[in-house]
Amino acid sequence: MQIFEIKKADIAKIKKLEEALDKLKSGEERYYVITKLSSIKSLCKNETLRRHYCWYLFDCVKRQLETKVTEVHQQTPKEQFIFNLVHEIAQVMVDMQEGKDVSNALHKHRNQLAHYQSDYKKIKWTTVRLIKSTDLLIIEYFIDCLLSTDDSAQKLAYHATRSYVERYDPSVGTGLITKSIPMFEDVAVFWRQVAFNNSYRVQ
Structure with missing residues (x-):
């Protein structure tokens, strides 16, 4: 198993994420601003740990996508x-975990994802990208993240x-809400294992 050195300050951040999740689950809180997740940026400072996080959450998104897609013989062209595409990317992720050079494949799939959602609309004084699939946008972010080595x-x-x-939800708005719990739990599972699994070192 991969060993990471986790700072006590990062463990405190992970505990705060856990506390927020617990309060949503219990109903003590119904809403948090989405920036509650901003600690993910500092938690992902280590490149190796960040890669593991991307691979893990990609699998979560893939699983979520698969529940939305109908049987192969009934799929629409879009589906x-x-x-x-997602299954091709999944194989690239596996190859990357095995230490293979997949930079060309990642660039190729990143371009495919960007092209699929390349429509923009001008709204007042700004230009907005039109998103057909949030799941594919998330995967695009993962690939960009895996291709980047700087602060971005x-x-x-x-x-x-x-x-x-x-x-x-119309009653509370957009953010970390009750509907977020299953996805928030996925995120918490990864960081819980990093922070509290006996196989990881704490510094």
């Missing part, structure tokens, strides 16, 4: 494209997490 990689890990967990 077929998404299904095939930490921000991309945060944006991927934010897009995965954030939900909307």
